[in-house]
Amino acid sequence: xxxxxxxxxxxxxxxxxxxxxDSWDRSLGxxxxxxxxxxxxxxxxxxxxxxxxxxGPFSDLERHLLRNFRKYAHRNTVSGESVWNLLALAQHHGxxxxxxxxxxxxxxALHFATANLLKFNTDAVIWCVNYVRSxxxxxxxxxQIIREEGSNVFTPQMLELQCNSLKQLxxxxxxxxxxxxxxxxxxxxxxxxxALFSLMSNASxxxxxxxxxxxxxxxxxxxxxxxxWEIRDKLDQANITERVLFPGLDGLSSWLKRxxxxxxxxxxxxxx
Numbered sequence: 001x002x003x004x005x006x007x008x009x010x011x012x013x014x015x016x017x018x019x020x021x022d023s024w025d026r027s028l029g030x031x032x033x034x035x036x037x038x039x040x041x042x043x044x045x046x047x048x049x050x051x052x053x054x055x056g057p058f059s060d061l062e063r064h065l066l067r068n069f070r071k072y073a074h075r076n077t078v079s080g081e082s083v084w085n086l087l088a089l090a091q092h093h094g095x096x097x098x099x100x101x102x103x104x105x106x107x108x109a110l111h112f113a114t115a116n117l118l119k120f121n122t123d124a125v126i127w128c129v130n131y132v133r134s135x136x137x138x139x140x141x142x143x144q145i146i147r148e149e150g151s152n153v154f155t156p157q158m159l160e161l162q163c164n165s166l167k168q169l170x171x172x173x174x175x176x177x178x179x180x181x182x183x184x185x186x187x188x189x190x191x192x193x194x195a196l197f198s199l200m201s202n203a204s205x206x207x208x209x210x211x212x213x214x215x216x217x218x219x220x221x222x223x224x225x226x227x228x229w230e231i232r233d234k235l236d237q238a239n240i241t242e243r244v245l246f247p248g249l250d251g252l253s254s255w256l257k258r259x260x261x262x263x264x265x266x267x268x269x270x271x272x
Contacts, residue, residue, distance in 0.1 A: 005215050006125075008222040012230060018221045019106035019126070034132040034152075036102040036180065036196065039113030043125040043222050047208035049200075050096040059203040062098060062166065069095050083165055084156035088183035088197060092190065098166075099197040100207060102129070102180070108193050111240045113223055114232045117261055124223040127208075129198075134217055137177045153180040153196060170202055176210055177201045188247040229263060 009015045023033035038047070051058050051065075066083070069090045091099040103109050106126070113124035132152045135143060141162045142154075149158055159181065163169050181197045183190055200207055211218050223231065235241070242255040 005218060006220045006222050008224065009227070010224070011227070012234065015110075015221070015223070015227075015231070018219075019110070019128075021128075021219075033104075033106075034130050035106075035128045036104055036131045036198075037106050037109035038100065038102050038127045038129075039109035039111065040125050040127070041113055041116040041119035041122065043123040043220075045125070046206060047100060047127065047211070048206060049098050049100055049203075050091075050094075051098050051203060052206065054096050058096075061096075062203050065095055066090060066097075066166075082156045082160055084154075084159050084181060085184060087166075087199075088156065088181065089186060091197065092183065092186060098203045099181075099199055101193075102131075102196050102198055103194050104196065105194040107235065107238070107240050108245065110231065111235055111245060114228050114235065115242065115258065117258060120228050121225050123225050124228065126221040126223070127218060128221065129211065129218045131180045134178055134180070134214075137175065137214070138179060139172045139174065139177065142172070142179065153182050155182050156184070166203075169199075172201070176205055178207060178210060189245070192247065193245050 007018055009018055019037075020031070020033065022035070023031045025032040051062055054061060066086065070086055073089075087097055087099060091097045091101070106128075109126045113126055135146050135152060138146065142159075145158055145161055146152065146154070151158070159179075163172065178201070179199050181199050183195065183197060185191050189195075198207060200210065236259065242251040242258070245251065246254065
């Protein structure tokens with residue numbers, strides 16, 4: 001079911017208009033978008049974290065997962081002592097966390113919306129969130145850090161100035177909020193995907209539910225299934241592929257598998 005914030009595009013040109021909507025910054029005289037993007041292969045998907053997908057008492061499990069990740073990770077792989085560095089590293093390596101992956105690049109988001117061949121008969125979606133305006137809902141102490149730094153997103157070091165634990169973060173949430181966190185450049189994947197994370201003030205709060213309470217902060221671009229092949233082929237020509245976004249043999253293999261799959265790919269292959 002489509003939302004009132006949904007924009008259903010009908011062709012490639014319309015898609016470009018929507019991806020770069022409101023990107024003109026009059027104060028700078030430059031095109032600088034205030035949005036970050038998350039592409040999903042199925043338009044019905046909500047902004048559900050990997051921690052939520054564990055189900056059960058997932059919010060109670062968060063601290064145990066993170067504590068044991070710190071305990072068993074090789075010392076050299078943990079980027080400093082900051083819990084925010086640790087959380088970003090854990091998310092990057094597949095540990096269930098409250099973080100969600102976003103990108104500054106609308107084309108990277110478009111890749112993730114069209115990379116799964118098993119979903120080519122399903123409408124996709126790109127969530128576009130105004131991360132600049134979302135800072136208006138931060139607690140005063142966190143908003144002050146952003147303002148003094150002249151930034152629109154946090155680094156782990158900036159967040160540490162006022163908040164050094166998940167428990168402390170939740171204690172600050174008189175009003176529910178989201179913040180955006182730029183991870184350290186741990187490897188080429190983070191850099192090439194132009195990546196950042198969102199972090200909700202409470203682990204049990206789904207970001208899409210919070211955004212629905214603030215519809216002026218976001219819009220969703222719905223991509224009809226029938227446009228996916230055209231979009232996918234044009235992204236491949238522009239070199240927005242797994243080979244670039246996931247440097248290494250795994251990314252290369254994923255790209256080649258998709259590149260040489262016929263348009264008559266069996267959509268039900270491997271599915272129940």
